[in-house]
Amino acid sequence: MIPSTVHAPRALRRARLALAAVVLGSAALLAPSSAAAQAAGGDPTLAQTLFEEGRRLMEAKSYAQACPKLAESQRLRPGTGTLLNLALCNEGLxxxxxxxxxxxxxxxxxxxxxxxxxxxxxxxxxxxxxxRLSKIQLNAENTPGLLVRVDGGDIPAAALGTPIPIDPGAHEVEATASGYTVWSTTVQVGESADLKAIAIPKLLPVATTSKPAGPQAPPASGGAGGRSGGGSLQTAGFVIGGAGAAVLGVGAVFGILAAGQASDAEKDEALCPEKLCTPEGRKEINAAETKALVSTIGVGVGVAALAAGAVLVLTSGSSRAEGASAAAARHGSPARVHARIVPLIGPEGGGVGVLGAF
Structure with a gap:
């Protein structure tokens, strides 16, 4: 006689199989009624079709194909029986x-x-x-506004530091906060009773580009072959030369007026009879002398301004040439001969001269 204890495991397995048949074997038992499905807003026909196809694929152990169908059936027509089948499918997967x-x-x-x-x-x-459950524990440093995600799903702040059941496999962990850099890592969780503790560091603030405190300093003169400095000198030369030409013109006009007024007074017999001027004639002669003085000053200032303007204009050209010569010397190019014309002004008169750079 075989002890009953030998048959106990078999009896237990038969009882479990019978229970599974009772719980899962009938679509009518597992699924809610059509009225309930319509109240939930789902499509009962499509839900039933997907449920039956999912069950068929589960029996063939094609869990990867069966689970999505059962999940959609549950979404269309939620029911405890469909949910149990979906749980069995995920367990098999x-x-x-x-x-x-x-x-x-x-x-x-x-x-x-x-x-x-x-x-x-x-x-x-x-x-x-x-x-057999594997778990993941997320330990995070304090960062204001910290948000932690696992595979794109938000993890509540209250769950940080607590072991959370998770499916085996690779999982992406990401930590973000407004104004801070993003931190992420990938963790591989084992199939059975594995515990992975992930240390999330304090996030670093996002680097901000600061604007200059004041206006940028202008480039040094003489840069780029002396173009900046040379251009400024040339402009100043033209301005001063133009002003000198205007003053020179005014001096010339006053000179002409002075000469005419003096000549007219001397020729007028009523003012200067026999070259002896009356008080009225002397006034005319004095006025003419004043105009002559203004003319002399104007001509002197005008000539000086023209000379200064010419020097600045000609010097600006030499600055560019000297810059080019220096650049050529740095690059080993042969030196060139440069010449410029400058005005010469002295007590005996004026003229021009030539200065050379060799």
Whole structure:
């Protein structure tokens, strides 16, 4: 006689299979009524079709194809039976944390519905999955406004520092905060009872580009072959030369007026009879002398300004040439001969001269 203890495991397996058949075998048992589906706003026909196709694929162990169909059926027509099938599918796919959470949800729904068979089925799988659950623990330094995401999903601040069940595989962890740089890493979680602790450092502030405190200093004269300095000298030369020409013109006009006024007074017999001027004639002669003085000053100032302007204009050309010569010398080019014309002014008169640079 075979002891009954030998047959106990077989009896237990048969009981589990019978329970699974009762819980999962009938679409009518697993799915809510059409009226409930329509109240939920889903398509009961499509939901039932996807459910049956998902079940068929599960029986063939094609979990990767079955799970999306069951998930869509659950979305279209939520039901505790469909949820249990979806949890079984994810368990078969190795998504232990996802399956555990769905079995938990189905357990609470079954208790609410008073369905003892489904409640027992969900509890059995929860008990089997919990020792195998892998977890991730996110330990974060204090950063104002910190937001942590795992695979794009937000993790509440209250969950930081607490081991969270997670499916095995690679997961992307990202930490962000307004005004701070983004931190991210990839963690590989093992298949069974693995615990990965991730240390999220304090985020670094985003570097800001500061504007200059004041206006930029102008480039030094003589740069780029002396073009800046040479251009300024040339402009000043033209301005001063133009002013000198204007003053020279005024002096010339006063000179002509002075000569005419003196000549007219001397020729007027009423003012200067026999070259002896009356008081009225002397006034005319004095006025003419004043105009002559203004003419002399104007001509002198005008000539000096023209000379200064010419020097500045000619010097600006030499500045550019000297800059070019220096550049040529730096690059080993042969030196060139430069010459410039300058005005010569002295007590005996004026003229021009030539200065050379060799």
């Amino acid at each position: 190795g998504r232990t944390a996802t399956a555990w959470g769905q079995f938990k949800e189905a357990l609470f729904a079954s208790k609410k519905e008073g369905n003892a068979a489904r409640e027992a089925f969900a509890q059995e799988h929860i008990d089997a999955l919990e020792p």
